[in-house]
Amino acid sequence: MNTANPYRLTLVLLSVLCLAACSSPPQQRRAAINQTDRAVNFSGFWELDYSQSDNIQDNLNALVRDVRQQSQQRAQASGVYQSAGPGMIIGGPGDTNSGASIIGLAQMADLVTQSQLLEITQDEHKIRVKREEDYALTCEFYPGQYHTVETPLGREICGWEQHQLIFKTLLPEGLTIQQVLSLAPDGQRLNIATTVISDRVTSPFTVNRVYVHYVPQDDGYSCKMTISKGRVCTTEKSR
Amino acid sequence: MYDGKIQVSWRAAAALALCCLVTLAARAQQWSPDPALAVPPVGDVTLRVEQSVPEAALLDVGLVIFNPGIPIDESTHSKLGIFPEIRKAEAQFMPVLLRQVLLATNAWGVVRVLPDEQASTELMVSGRILLSNGSELVLQVSARDASGKVWLDKTYRDLTTERDYPGSEDSDPFIDLYRQVANDLLAYRQSLDSRQLRAIRQVALLRYAASLSEDAFGSYLQQDPEGIYTLVRLPAQGDPMLARVERIRNQEHLFVDTVDEQYVKIYEEMAPTYTLWRQYGREQALYQQEYEARAQNRDRIGRRGTFPAMEQTYNTYKQIKIQKQDLDDMSQGFNNEVTPTVMEASGRVFRLSGTLQSQYNEWRSILRDIFALETGAPAGS
Numbered sequence: 001m002n003t004a005n006p007y008r009l010t011l012v013l014l015s016v017l018c019l020a021a022c023s024s025p026p027q028q029r030r031a032a033i034n035q036t037d038r039a040v041n042f043s044g045f046w047e048l049d050y051s052q053s054d055n056i057q058d059n060l061n062a063l064v065r066d067v068r069q070q071s072q073q074r075a076q077a078s079g080v081y082q083s084a085g086p087g088m089i090i091g092g093p094g095d096t097n098s099g100a101s102i103i104g105l106a107q108m109a110d111l112v113t114q115s116q117l118l119e120i121t122q123d124e125h126k127i128r129v130k131r132e133e134d135y136a137l138t139c140e141f142y143p144g145q146y147h148t149v150e151t152p153l154g155r156e157i158c159g160w161e162q163h164q165l166i167f168k169t170l171l172p173e174g175l176t177i178q179q180v181l182s183l184a185p186d187g188q189r190l191n192i193a194t195t196v197i198s199d200r201v202t203s204p205f206t207v208n209r210v211y212v213h214y215v216p217q218d219d220g221y222s223c224k225m226t227i228s229k230g231r232v233c234t235t236e237k238s239r
Numbered sequence: 240m241y242d243g244k245i246q247v248s249w250r251a252a253a254a255l256a257l258c259c260l261v262t263l264a265a266r267a268q269q270w271s272p273d274p275a276l277a278v279p280p281v282g283d284v285t286l287r288v289e290q291s292v293p294e295a296a297l298l299d300v301g302l303v304i305f306n307p308g309i310p311i312d313e314s315t316h317s318k319l320g321i322f323p324e325i326r327k328a329e330a331q332f333m334p335v336l337l338r339q340v341l342l343a344t345n346a347w348g349v350v351r352v353l354p355d356e357q358a359s360t361e362l363m364v365s366g367r368i369l370l371s372n373g374s375e376l377v378l379q380v381s382a383r384d385a386s387g388k389v390w391l392d393k394t395y396r397d398l399t400t401e402r403d404y405p406g407s408e409d410s411d412p413f414i415d416l417y418r419q420v421a422n423d424l425l426a427y428r429q430s431l432d433s434r435q436l437r438a439i440r441q442v443a444l445l446r447y448a449a450s451l452s453e454d455a456f457g458s459y460l461q462q463d464p465e466g467i468y469t470l471v472r473l474p475a476q477g478d479p480m481l482a483r484v485e486r487i488r489n490q491e492h493l494f495v496d497t498v499d500e501q502y503v504k505i506y507e508e509m510a511p512t513y514t515l516w517r518q519y520g521r522e523q524a525l526y527q528q529e530y531e532a533r534a535q536n537r538d539r540i541g542r543r544g545t546f547p548a549m550e551q552t553y554n555t556y557k558q559i560k561i562q563k564q565d566l567d568d569m570s571q572g573f574n575n576e577v578t579p580t581v582m583e584a585s586g587r588v589f590r591l592s593g594t595l596q597s598q599y600n601e602w603r604s605i606l607r608d609i610f611a612l613e614t615g616a617p618a619g620s
Contacts, residue, residue: 004432102542104547104548104549107550108553125313132591134557136564140314153535153555225571226576227512227569
C-alpha cells in the first residue's frame with residue numbers, strides 16, 4: 001500500500017474540506033440568532049452620563065491585573081518563579097501583552113466610545129445609531145439572519161441577541177470592536193458595552209457607557225436634506 | 240483484502256470530493272453576479288432619424304411604466320445598492336426619456352407613456368430595471384405589436400464616463416442606451432412592408448373593439464396556438480358600431496394623453512435632481528474604490544497592536560463608512576425632493592381616486608359602460 005500517494009492525500013483533504021463546506025449552509029447557521037420579535041425600541045436622543053459610566057483607568061487596571069495573573073499562571077506552569085511586585089514584566093509569546101499593546105487597547109476603547117450624544121432612529125427593519133463625531137452604527141433586521149456588510153477594509157455583523165442589539169466589526173490586523181446595546185427596564189437608560197479585542201492582547205477590554213434620554217433644544221426651525229439645494233431649513237415645525 | 244478496502248475508500252473519497260465540488264461550484268454560481276447584467280455596453284450610439292414616413296407606416300407606440308425590479312426580499316436591498324423609492328421614481332422617468340428619443344426619430348405616430356399594459360396598443364414597449372446607478376444602467380426591454388409578435392426582447396447596458404455628467408436639458412448620461420433601443424425598434428419596423436404595418440393597425444383596432452364587445456368583434460380575429468392574432472375579415476366600410484369603437488378609443492387616448500402629461504411633468508421636475516443624484520453616486524463609488532485601494536497599500540503607522548496602528552485601521556474604516564452613509568443621506572434628500580412631485584402629479588387626473596394606474600383602469604371601465612349603454616351590448620363582455 002502506498003500511503004504516501006500525494007494525490008490520494010489531497011483527495012481526502014479536499015473531501016473533508018468540502019464536507020465542512022457542504023454540511024452547514026449559512027442560512028441554518030444564522031437561524032437562531034435574530035429574533036426581531038424581541039426587539040427593543042432604542043429610538044430617541046441620548047446623552048452620555050459620566051457618573052454611571054465606567055472609568056477607563058479602572059478598567060485598564062483590571063486588565064493589567066488579569067494579564068499579570070495569566071502571565072503568572074504561564075510562568076508557574078513552565079516552572080519559572082516570578083515575584084508579584086508592581087514592577088513585574090507583563091508579556092507573552094512574541095509581541096503579545098506588551099505594555100504598548102495593553103495601553104493601546106484602552107486608548108482604542110476610549111476613542112471608539114468618545115461620542116457624547118446619540119440620535120437613534122429605528123423601525124421594524126432597521127436601526128441607525130447616529131454617533132457624535134463618529135460614523136453611525138446601522139443594522140437591518142430580518143428574521144433568521146444576521147445583517148452583514150463586507151468591505152475590503154472591514155466586516156460588520158449585527159443582530160439581536162435576546163433584548164440586546166449587537167454590532168461586531170472585524171477590522172484588519174486582528175482588531176475587533178463589539179458594541180452591545182441594552183435598555184434599562186424603565187427605558188430611561190441605554191447601556192453600550194464596547195469591547196475592543198486585539199490579537200496582541202490575550203484579554204479583551206470592555207467599557208460600559210450609560211446614556212440617558214434628553215430632549216433636543218427647539219431651535220425654531222427644521223431642516224431636511226435635498227440633493228439640488230443641499231440642507232434646506234424652514235421656520236415651519238417639521239411634521 | 241486490506242488494500243481492497245483502501246481502494247474502495249479512495250473511490251468513495253473521490254466520489255465525495257466530486258459531489259462536493261459540484262455543490263460548491265453551484266453555490267459559487269449562485270454567489271456570482273447576475274449573468275444577465277454582463278452584456279456588452281452599447282457604446283457611443285448615433286440615433287437613426289427618418290426623413291419622411293408615409294402616414295400608413297406610422298405606428299402608435301405605448302410605453303408602459305417600467306418594472307422597477309425591486310426584489311421582494313427587503314433584506315437584499317442594501318446589499319444590492321437598491322434604494323426602493325428612487326427605483327420607483329426611475330421606473331416612471333425612464334419610459335418618458337425613451338419616449339423623447341422615439342419622438343426624435345420621426346419614425347412613429349403618437350408615443351404615449353401608459354400606466355398599465357394595453358394589449359391593443361399598436362406597438363407596446365415595456366422594460367425592467369435590472370441595475371441602475373450613476374455608473375451603469377442595465378435594462379431589459381421588450382416590444383410586442385398588437386398582433387402579438389415580439390419585436391424585441393433584449394438586455395441593454397450602458398456605462399457612463401466623467402464627460403457624461405452633468406448632462407444637459409435634452410440629454411441624459413445614459414442616452415446611448417435609449418438611442419440603441421430606438422434604433423433596434425426602427426430597424427425592425429423597416430423590415431416590415433406597408434401591408435404588414437397596415438395589418439398591425441387593423442388588428443390593434445379590432446382587438447380594442449373585441450375588448451369592448453367580444454360578441455360583435457371577436458370573430459374578425461383569429462389567434463394561433465402561439466398567441467399571434469391574424470385578421471380573418473374586416474368590418475364593412477362605415478360600420479356604425481366600429482365608428483363608436485373608434486370614438487371610445489379616442490376618448491381613452493384623451494385620458495392617456497392627460498396621464499402622459501403627468502409623466503412628462505414628473506420627468507421634467509425630476510431630471511435635474513435625478514442627474515445630480517447619479518453624478519454624486521458615480522463620484523462616490525469611484526472615490527470609494529480609489530480610497531480602498533489606497534488604504535490597502537498605504538504604509539502602516541506603528542507596530543501591530545499599538546494604539547497608532549489600531550487608530551489608523553479604525554479611522555480608515557470610519558472614513559469609508561461616513562462616505563457610504565453620506566450616500567444614504569443623499570437618497571433621503573432625493574426622496575424629500577422628488578416624492579412629493581410624484582405624489583402630487585399622481586392624484587391630479589380628473590380627480591379620480593387612487594394612483595394613475597387605478598385611475599386609468601377606472602376610466603377604461605367607465606368607457607366600457609358607455610359603449611355598452613350605447614350599443615346595448617353587455618358591459619365588460
